[in-house]
Amino acid sequence: NAGVTQTPKFQVLKTGQSMTLQCAQDMNHNSMYWYRQDPGMGLRLIYYSASEGTTDKGEVPNGYNVSRLNKREFSLRLESAAPSQTSVYFCASSDVRRNTEAFFGQGTRLTVV
């Protein structure tokens, strides 16, 4: 089992460029999440999806959009990148009703210059 796979691992963008971070899980989990991690700020929830076809805002959704393409895939899009979006991004999946903890991807280090 691959678990949670997110791509790319590293990315440098210029201010104003757009990009999509991809995430896929093979554990048949209902819920998927996108977080950003900044020093001293912990993991802050950007968006989450409790089931296929639904998405909800988290703590810091501004500047981001998401798509739950199917049960396996949950993408995060930056339409016009800003230096404040420089961060490490994590995708995760879980299924609380099956009592499973969240499993995480390896993270994407994004730098916006």
Add this chain to the structure above:
Amino acid sequence: AQTVTQSQPEMSVQEAETVTLSCTYDTSESNYYLFWYKQPPSRQMILVIRQEAYKQQNATENRFSVNFQKAAKSFSLKISDSQLGDTAMYFCASISYNTDKLIFGTGTRLQVFP
């Protein structure tokens, strides 16, 4: 609102000693889970321990145990017989059974000294 607060940015402990990391949370939900995750320098997120809110008994996993005080909304992690490999960031988290929203605290950086 669902919140998780970790008030200790950094902690240190000597090898073989015991250390306790603090976490408080707030939720309007009656059904939820609490977690402690460990993040070593590799950035990998590793589950340390989980607690179902409906269970009164404190969870334990080998050297790791929690003190779950539901009325006080407190969920501390005790690490016994600390090892050098325990050096990492530790995150407290809560998930709502109803909404599936999973949020984390700001983390505690633990350093274990020989």
